[in-house]
Amino acid sequence: MPLRMSATQTDKVFIVGLDDNNNPGVVLLPGQVVTVTPGDTTVIVKADASPLPTDADYKLADGTLIPKGTATQFSGTISFASTAAPNAAVTVTESIKNADGTPVKDDTGAVIADLVDTVTMVPGLLKKEGELFGIPA
Numbered sequence: 001m002p003l004r005m006s007a008t009q010t011d012k013v014f015i016v017g018l019d020d021n022n023n024p025g026v027v028l029l030p031g032q033v034v035t036v037t038p039g040d041t042t043v044i045v046k047a048d049a050s051p052l053p054t055d056a057d058y059k060l061a062d063g064t065l066i067p068k069g070t071a072t073q074f075s076g077t078i079s080f081a082s083t084a085a086p087n088a089a090v091t092v093t094e095s096i097k098n099a100d101g102t103p104v105k106d107d108t109g110a111v112i113a114d115l116v117d118t119v120t121m122v123p124g125l126l127k128k129e130g131e132l133f134g135i136p137a
Helices: none
Strands: 003-005 011-015 024-026 032-038 043-047 074-080 089-098 115-121
Touching: 003 074, 011 032, 032 043, 032 074, 043 089
Parallel strands: 003 115
Antiparallel strands: 011 074, 032 089, 043 074, 089 115
8 A cells, every 4th residue: 555654754664474364463474584675875774683472453445454462573663864865756566586596475375475565754744633713813
């Protein structure tokens, strides 16, 4: 699901593995690595030292519920560099590979495809409302 953030905002990133019944929480096997790579240097992705569980309930684009505390394969933050161009979507790619660089396959032998999405810096996003009743200046 495309992400829209203000220039100074930082958001959380969680990559969650799903089994063949869409149950979340499948962890990486030894030697498997998940990377989240922005398409250019205007987007900054910082991985946590080790994947943290989800900190809240989340819902995937397809409606799958990811409960708070679900094990993740990758966690971290995403933000913009000061050079980010307003309203320009930047591609972000999530990839799972084996330590030797070969693609990870599911139990049928099919390669698990990369996920690709975008993040866009939008200037002037609403942060809060002003006072309903104030004192005249």
